[in-house]
Amino acid sequence: MKYLTTVEEFKQVLNDSSPKELEDGTMTNAKLSIFDFFTDWCGPCNRFAPIYEELEKENKEVGFYKVNVEGEGEELGEFQEIYSLPTLKFFKGDKLIDSLTGAQPKDKMQSMIDLYKN
Numbered sequence: 001m002k003y004l005t006t007v008e009e010f011k012q013v014l015n016d017s018s019p020k021e022l023e024d025g026t027m028t029n030a031k032l033s034i035f036d037f038f039t040d041w042c043g044p045c046n047r048f049a050p051i052y053e054e055l056e057k058e059n060k061e062v063g064f065y066k067v068n069v070e071g072e073g074e075e076l077g078e079f080q081e082i083y084s085l086p087t088l089k090f091f092k093g094d095k096l097i098d099s100l101t102g103a104q105p106k107d108k109m110q111s112m113i114d115l116y117k118n
Contacts, residue, residue, distance in 0.1 A: 001056055002065050004035070005072035007079045017063060018093035030093030032117045033063035037077055037087040039070045045086040048103035055106065059113055090116055 004010050017031040036052050038045035056064040069077030069085070080089065084101040090112065091097065097116055 001053065002063075003073075004065050004067050004076060007076050010035075010067075010076055010079070013063065013065060014091060014094040017091065030095070031061075031063060032113065033065065033091045034113075035065045035067055035080075035089045035091070037067045037069050037073075037080065037082045037089070038085055039068060041070075042085045044103040048086055051104070051106045051109065055109055055113065058110075059117070062113055062117055092116060 002013075004013065013033055017033050019030045020028045036045075036048070038049070040046075052064065052066075056062075067073040067076050067080075069082050080087075086101070086103060088100045088104065088109075089096060090099065098112065100112075
């Protein structure tokens with residue numbers, strides 16, 4: 001699991017996850033990336049953390065990222081307009097495709113991953 005702290009890191013992840021044209025002219029698929037915006041003192045964030053870690057282990061083709069919106073990740077939290085915790089944002093390449101607030105059950109998260117990863 002990668003922790004992001006800057007807007008530049010965030011933009012780089014989205015750029016790296018975007019479709020690319022290969023030498024033979026074919027395009028790669030956009031990769032699904034999920035960002036968990038949290039703080040250490042947030043109870044629901046702490047309850048959700050083990051679920052997020054399990055999902056990462058079970059979905060290797062998906063990028064999982066965490067952003068602590070207090071401290072080093074505060075600017076990135078402001079950039080993404082995070083007002084509730086935890087907030088989960090789903091991107092396909094550089095396009096925001098969904099977002100959720102609050103701790104989510106594992107089965108709901110897995111259903112969303114299955115829907116968006118292909």
